[in-house]
Amino acid sequence: MTTTKKKPAAPVVKPFVTGSPTDERTIPGALGVFGILVMTVVMTFLVCSMLNMKNPVLRIGLNGLVELLILFILYSSAVGRGSEAVARGEILWQKQEKGGTFAASEKAMCFHPLKGYVTAALASLPILICALLLAVTAHRQTAGAGVLPGWMSNYQQRSDIGGALVAYTQTGSLGLEDILRMIVRVAVMPFVSLVGAENRDGMLLVERLSPLLVLLPAAAYGTGYLQGRKERTKIHTGIAQSNQKRIRREKKARKARAARSRTPEQLN
Numbered sequence: 001m002t003t004t005k006k007k008p009a010a011p012v013v014k015p016f017v018t019g020s021p022t023d024e025r026t027i028p029g030a031l032g033v034f035g036i037l038v039m040t041v042v043m044t045f046l047v048c049s050m051l052n053m054k055n056p057v058l059r060i061g062l063n064g065l066v067e068l069l070i071l072f073i074l075y076s077s078a079v080g081r082g083s084e085a086v087a088r089g090e091i092l093w094q095k096q097e098k099g100g101t102f103a104a105s106e107k108a109m110c111f112h113p114l115k116g117y118v119t120a121a122l123a124s125l126p127i128l129i130c131a132l133l134l135a136v137t138a139h140r141q142t143a144g145a146g147v148l149p150g151w152m153s154n155y156q157q158r159s160d161i162g163g164a165l166v167a168y169t170q171t172g173s174l175g176l177e178d179i180l181r182m183i184v185r186v187a188v189m190p191f192v193s194l195v196g197a198e199n200r201d202g203m204l205l206v207e208r209l210s211p212l213l214v215l216l217p218a219a220a221y222g223t224g225y226l227q228g229r230k231e232r233t234k235i236h237t238g239i240a241q242s243n244q245k246r247i248r249r250e251k252k253a254r255k256a257r258a259a260r261s262r263t264p265e266q267l268n
Contacts, residue, residue, distance in 0.1 A: 017096065018089065083235075
């Protein structure tokens with residue numbers, strides 16, 4: 001017995017007006033994405049602090065999942081924005097075909113392939129600047145001298161050995177690089193936990209690559225925004241399939257009614 005496979009429905013693509021990379025909603029949109037970034041940073045700081053385990057396989061796997069979850073959240077939120085922008089462009093296209101006119105600001109708000117990337121890049125700009133400054137000034141961290149035991153405090157006054165103990169009494173001040181390091185490490189916490197703070201060479205590599213790591217969420221958002229076109233195509237294709245099924249059902253019902261009307265009634 002052979003089964004026939006249904007041919008996939010032809011995608012229904014509707015034309016739309018293309019907008020510009022920026023519009024009047026770019027800054028509010030960037031602030032919204034920045035809010036999402038802050039929420040994910042707080043979430044990852046709390047979660048990754050608990051995932052700083054000794055087993056390297058579990059540490060890498062769980063922190064990798066956290067990073068993927070962040071990218072998925074931004075990707076998913078951008079898909080809806082892209083689909084909405086395409087829908088706006090479709091409405092303006094229909095209006096244009098009917099001879100109507102629209103303002104340049106309306107056109108600018110329609111879908112543009114770069115709009116998602118520009119919005120997310122603006123949202124990431126504060127952290128990106130910190131990451132760039134840290135990447136330029138970063139150096140391998142070394143262990144401090146430690147704390148001087150209390151029982152040795154009396155020896156600090158001796159001229160023969162007091163000079164050697166000065167390093168234990170000096171505390172370094174918090175500089176710009178230290179502040180940048182704290183901000184950037186919190187922003188890329190999954191990678192910090194993945195490498196491990198005790199791995200000084202690995203942490204230096206993370207700090208040097210931090211500008212690229214900071215832009216990963218922006219790349220996920222921009223890529224999700226691009227999917228707006230496919231999302232609208234899926235919607236139109238689904239509507240077309242539903243209409244075809246409805247037409248087939250109505251045609252089948254008409255044939256059934258016609259067949260019943262042609263059948264002679266049984267005489268008693």
